[in-house]
Amino acid sequence: MYLSNYHSHCTFCDGRSSMEDFVKFAIPHGIKKYGFSSHAPLPFLTKWTMLADDFADYEKEFYRLKLKYEGQIELYLGLEVDFIHNCSDIENEFFSDKKLDYTIASIHYLDKISENNYWSIDGGFREFDAGLNLFFGGDIRLACKRFFEITGLMLEKGGFDIVGHFDKITYHALKYKDFNVTDKWFVDMVTVSLQLVKSKGIILEINTKSLAEYGITFPHAAFYPVINELQIPIHVNSDCHYPNHVDAGFRQTYMELKQTGFKTMRQLFDKQWVDVEFDENGLK
Numbered sequence: 466m467y468l469s470n471y472h473s474h475c476t477f478c479d480g481r482s483s484m485e486d487f488v489k490f491a492i493p494h495g496i497k498k499y500g501f502s503s504h505a506p507l508p509f510l511t512k513w514t515m516l517a518d519d520f521a522d523y524e525k526e527f528y529r530l531k532l533k534y535e536g537q538i539e540l541y542l543g544l545e546v547d548f549i550h551n552c553s554d555i556e557n558e559f560f561s562d563k564k565l566d567y568t569i570a571s572i573h574y575l576d577k578i579s580e581n582n583y584w585s586i587d588g589g590f591r592e593f594d595a596g597l598n599l600f601f602g603g604d605i606r607l608a609c610k611r612f613f614e615i616t617g618l619m620l621e622k623g624g625f626d627i628v629g630h631f632d633k634i635t636y637h638a639l640k641y642k643d644f645n646v647t648d649k650w651f652v653d654m655v656t657v658s659l660q661l662v663k664s665k666g667i668i669l670e671i672n673t674k675s676l677a678e679y680g681i682t683f684p685h686a687a688f689y690p691v692i693n694e695l696q697i698p699i700h701v702n703s704d705c706h707y708p709n710h711v712d713a714g715f716r717q718t719y720m721e722l723k724q725t726g727f728k729t730m731r732q733l734f735d736k737q738w739v740d741v742e743f744d745e746n747g748l749k
Contacts, residue, residue, distance in 0.1 A: 469730075472545070474504065482705050488540070492534070495747065497748075543569060546568050547574065548571070552627055555568060565737065566733065569625065571732050614654070616628075627668045646688075668731050669698065670700065671702070671722065690704035692737045693727050699722070700730040700731050701719065723745075725744075730748060
């Protein structure tokens with residue numbers, strides 16, 4: 466039995482420790498397959514994405530660790546690529562010559578506030594609430610509709626392997642009294658988007674980053690039955706920024722997925738994604 470994690474962040478972006486620190490934690494905790502997925506550079510500067518000039522060092526350190534820990538853990542080189550409508554995606558020139566094992570596409574920003582300034586749905590609540598009022602007059606339904614419209618554009622464009630924290634807007638949406646993940650309008654919206662994930666053959670990440678603190682995964686556990694019914698390929702990632710979060714929430718999530726009816730998770734073998742059986746203790 467083993468575990469895997471393909472979504473992680475280190476000091477090349479907004480992670481809180483070196484690449485090697487994560488590897489040192491992962492090995493004794495049963496992680497057999499581990500991927501680095503720093504936030505890829507954007508066309509504008511941020512405090513949390515990699516600088517384009519740092520990619521060579523990121524790549525060099527990865528291959529140093531891959532060689533050093535060969536036989537102890539399988540390491541993979543990836544990036545988390547932001548999709549910002551009419552601004553940034555996997556087709557940016559930066560990615561044209563990069564040799565990666567995989568990419569994760571995610572949405573952190575929605576609409577443009579001003580030049581190189583976009584509304585973040587993944588920052589602090591004050592920022593989220595300000596954007597909600599600015600763009601949608603405080604209507605969380607309209608914001609969710611916009612989020613999944615952008616998700617649809619991202620999925621249609623494709624070019625990546627994994628969709629990250631699929632319904633991340635629920636992170637703040639759940640703080641509004643007129644929002645519930647089981648509301649029909651939201652369920653219908655999510656289901657349509659999941660059907661598109663299925664049609665595109667993209668891996669759906671089950672992201673455990675917020676499980677310990679907020680009791681939720683992305684996508685929300687309420688949608689596990691729909692995902693299973695659609696037979697969308699999945700795997701579980703922790704989106705870790707600290708080494709001790711490498712396997713955070715995994716056992717609980719594996720158990721809940723198994724109880725829902727999932728039988729396999731998709732894993733990387735020699736540049737090919739393969740379905741692997743699992744139970745509450747890990748992958749077989």
